[in-house]
Amino acid sequence: MSQGYRVAILGATGAVGAELLAVLEQRRFPVAELRLLASERSAGRQLSFAGTPHTVQAVTPEAFQGLDLVLASAGASLSKTWAPQAVAAGAVVIDNSSAFRLDLQVPLVVPEVNPEAVDQHHGVIANPNCTTAILVTALAPLHRAFIAQRVIVSTYQSASGAGARGMDELLVGTRQWLAGETVVPHTFAHPLPFNVIPHIDTFQSNGYTREEMKVVLETRKILGDSALKLSCTAVRVPTLRVHSEAVTVEFGRPVTPEAARQILAETPGIEVIDDPAAGRYPLPLHATGRYPVEVGRLRASLVFEHGLDFFIAGDQLLKGAALNAVQIAETLIDRQALVRPAGRAPALT
Amino acid sequence: MSQGYRVAILGATGAVGAELLAVLEQRRFPVAELRLLASERSAGRQLSFAGTPHTVQAVTPEAFQGLDLVLASAGASLSKTWAPQAVAAGAVVIDNSSAFRLDLQVPLVVPEVNPEAVDQHHGVIANPNCTTAILVTALAPLHRAFIAQRVIVSTYQSASGAGARGMDELLVGTRQWLAGETVVPHTFAHPLPFNVIPHIDTFQSNGYTREEMKVVLETRKILGDSALKLSCTAVRVPTLRVHSEAVTVEFGRPVTPEAARQILAETPGIEVIDDPAAGRYPLPLHATGRYPVEVGRLRASLVFEHGLDFFIAGDQLLKGAALNAVQIAETLIDRQALVRPAGRAPALT
Numbered sequence: 001m002s003q004g005y006r007v008a009i010l011g012a013t014g015a016v017g018a019e020l021l022a023v024l025e026q027r028r029f030p031v032a033e034l035r036l037l038a039s040e041r042s043a044g045r046q047l048s049f050a051g052t053p054h055t056v057q058a059v060t061p062e063a064f065q066g067l068d069l070v071l072a073s074a075g076a077s078l079s080k081t082w083a084p085q086a087v088a089a090g091a092v093v094i095d096n097s098s099a100f101r102l103d104l105q106v107p108l109v110v111p112e113v114n115p116e117a118v119d120q121h122h123g124v125i126a127n128p129n130c131t132t133a134i135l136v137t138a139l140a141p142l143h144r145a146f147i148a149q150r151v152i153v154s155t156y157q158s159a160s161g162a163g164a165r166g167m168d169e170l171l172v173g174t175r176q177w178l179a180g181e182t183v184v185p186h187t188f189a190h191p192l193p194f195n196v197i198p199h200i201d202t203f204q205s206n207g208y209t210r211e212e213m214k215v216v217l218e219t220r221k222i223l224g225d226s227a228l229k230l231s232c233t234a235v236r237v238p239t240l241r242v243h244s245e246a247v248t249v250e251f252g253r254p255v256t257p258e259a260a261r262q263i264l265a266e267t268p269g270i271e272v273i274d275d276p277a278a279g280r281y282p283l284p285l286h287a288t289g290r291y292p293v294e295v296g297r298l299r300a301s302l303v304f305e306h307g308l309d310f311f312i313a314g315d316q317l318l319k320g321a322a323l324n325a326v327q328i329a330e331t332l333i334d335r336q337a338l339v340r341p342a343g344r345a346p347a348l349t
Numbered sequence: 350m351s352q353g354y355r356v357a358i359l360g361a362t363g364a365v366g367a368e369l370l371a372v373l374e375q376r377r378f379p380v381a382e383l384r385l386l387a388s389e390r391s392a393g394r395q396l397s398f399a400g401t402p403h404t405v406q407a408v409t410p411e412a413f414q415g416l417d418l419v420l421a422s423a424g425a426s427l428s429k430t431w432a433p434q435a436v437a438a439g440a441v442v443i444d445n446s447s448a449f450r451l452d453l454q455v456p457l458v459v460p461e462v463n464p465e466a467v468d469q470h471h472g473v474i475a476n477p478n479c480t481t482a483i484l485v486t487a488l489a490p491l492h493r494a495f496i497a498q499r500v501i502v503s504t505y506q507s508a509s510g511a512g513a514r515g516m517d518e519l520l521v522g523t524r525q526w527l528a529g530e531t532v533v534p535h536t537f538a539h540p541l542p543f544n545v546i547p548h549i550d551t552f553q554s555n556g557y558t559r560e561e562m563k564v565v566l567e568t569r570k571i572l573g574d575s576a577l578k579l580s581c582t583a584v585r586v587p588t589l590r591v592h593s594e595a596v597t598v599e600f601g602r603p604v605t606p607e608a609a610r611q612i613l614a615e616t617p618g619i620e621v622i623d624d625p626a627a628g629r630y631p632l633p634l635h636a637t638g639r640y641p642v643e644v645g646r647l648r649a650s651l652v653f654e655h656g657l658d659f660f661i662a663g664d665q666l667l668k669g670a671a672l673n674a675v676q677i678a679e680t681l682i683d684r685q686a687l688v689r690p691a692g693r694a695p696a697l698t
Contacts, residue, residue: 009536028418072358082368150652150653151652152501152597152652153502154582156545156584156586156596157506171527174523175527176521178520178524178527188626189628190632190634191634193634194587194588194589194634195588195604195632195633195634196505196586196588196593196632196646197597197632198593198628198630198631198632198646198660199625199628203625203626206605206648206649207606207625207647207648207649208648208651209625220465229651230651230652231597231651231652231658232651233503233595233597233646233658233660235505235593235595235660237505237545237586237587238543238586238587239544239545239587240543244545244547244584246503246547246581246582246584246595248501248582248597249609257556272510273584275558276548276552276558277552279538279539280545281545281548282547282676283539283544283545283547284541284543284544285539285543294583296547297547297556297582298556298559299555300555300556301563301580302502302578302579302580303499303500303578303579303580304499309580309582311547311582311584
């Protein structure tokens with residue numbers, strides 16, 4: 001174990017899988033053994049990690065034997081199938097899907113915000129929805145200082161929120177559109193090139209989408225504040241990477257943009273980019289491929305006595321997915337929690 | 350006069366100018382004579398109206414002699430120069446620029462909302478900012494029924510909000526980006542293809558842009574409610590036409606999505622498109638070239654006791670500019686106000 005951990009990536013060939021490989025390598029995560037797991041269809045593909053080719057294996061119950069850690073990013077239904085088996089085999093699972101996020105026995109963690117939550121795990125730690133992770137990284141320090149009461153979020157979410165297929169569909173569709181050809185959507189409900197689509201994930205009976213309700217419910221859980229009032233409008237825009245969010249917050253205590261800016265500047269995981277006169281504010285093209293959540297356009301609310309408006313942008317494949325997952329793994333190591341606690345009932349049986 | 354009115358378009362060769370020609374023709378506005386005015390640079394160009402070629406003239410003080418109506422869409426500084434001269438020559442000016450919108454002597458009009466305001470004109474009637482016109486068309490009937498208290502708007506504004514040049518820059522830049530070439534912005538502060546830019550017009554000392562403050566101040570004036578609390582985040586997105594807006598409203602009276610939907614369905618200028626399960630909601634590509642403001646995604650607010658969230662999309666070159674201007678002209682005719690009222694001091698001398 002002193003050489004490192006035996007790690008598997010479930011969903012290694014997806015958009016987040018590729019980022020997981022890159023982030024593990026960039027951050028020199030102590031990997032003793034790496035197994036790349038995916039569907040039968042992707043088995044046999046070769047992916048490079050730390051200069052060494054690794055062959056993708058089809059996921060089977062036996063594939064989890066002898067592992068310390070599984071980073072799962074293969075969608076909710078596959079996580080529901082495989083996470084309990086990985087935990088039963090003795091691994092700790094960090095799951096990027098929505099399968100267990102609201103399970104009361106499963107910690108939902110953004111390491112800058114609630115690292116201590118990992119201590120309570122029963123084998124699975126959930127990685128939040130991408131839009132939530134980016135929002136809560138910026139919101140949490142402001143909430144601690146000024147006590148958020150109401151949060152209103154409108155999102156500008158990129159095509160890769162729907163995976164590599166979403167990115168391909170935007171690129172191919174844009175070329176078709178420019179050539180005067182018909183753009184036929186598959187991944188998205190409508191053509192995305194030169195359009196915006198106020199529809200991400202499925203609609204719920206209250207008129208909100210699942211994506212919007214994930215932001216509401218997951219933010220409450222991560223902040224540990226079940227009374228916090230949040231609303232979200234989730235909109236797909238024709239960008240390739242990075243989710244941006246326009247955020248309005250009413251606080252319980254007096255707040256100024258200057259005080260908020262100072263707190264955010266001292267917060268790990270945040271980069272304050274807020275010099276609008278110089279054309280500097282959060283931007284998807286700037287945030288692409290970068291770790292920090294960019295925060296800017298900080299200004300006093302015009303609708304709340306104690307309130308702020310601001311704009312954030314974060315790479316949803318990194319802080320919204322792969323980076324946060326690896327940070328959770330690092331937190332588990334730091335807190336000596338990368339072991340299935342003996343004596344605790346497995347959460348998922 | 351029974352044959353129609355002597356009309357000039359100032360800024361005939363711009364993006365809004367082209368739409369003004371189209372809308373006057375589509376709506377069979379009673380035009381007896383049409384003068385197309387533009388800068389010296391555009392003089393001599395031929396544009397077609399009602400099947401007849403018209404030659405663009407350079408604007409001069411003499412160009413306004415004998416006119417009944419000037420539809421001005423050439424920017425604020427040109428309006429400040431030419432509108433007083435047109436009024437002095439006896440014409441009524443409908444001005445699409447920001448020059449006079451907040452002038453207390455100048456009505457600011459959306460005909461579905463405050464048609465009676467035209468009666469008080471002193472020669473100039475102002476056409477609102479495009480984002481404002483689209484917002485207020487949807488907001489006004491809800492405000493009348495349920496009394497809006499707080500309004501929070503996040504916008505998704507298209508390239509053509511910056512005129513024909515903005516549209517060209519997005520198209521050319523997208524082709525360059527796809528070819529792997531560097532995209533150099535001119536009209537926009539940053540490359541717009543595959544990006545979103547939270548910066549429209551210049552920044553004010555309060556951290557809001559002029560665009561955002563136009564939405565705040567103009568909406569209050571049109572609704573005749575100077576106490577209404579509004580906030581806006583204005584964001585440019587890589588679409589060609591149509592501005593979309595995510596809107597959250599707190600009302601003073603109880604409200605339901607059903608009641609709001611029914612009121613909106615009966616409001617001229619609005620098309621309720623709100624069947625999300627069938628993939629039907631407002632969309633830029635659908636609203637392009639169409640007159641109505643599309644309203645959908647109506648749902649109960651999660652942050653206000655009496656509140657609604659909704660999403661709107663409107664063609665900002667039509668309801669946000671040319672259509673609204675022609676509707677103002679029609680309103681002037683209907684209310685017998687297309688004459689400089691004798692005995693009133695000119696507003697602009």
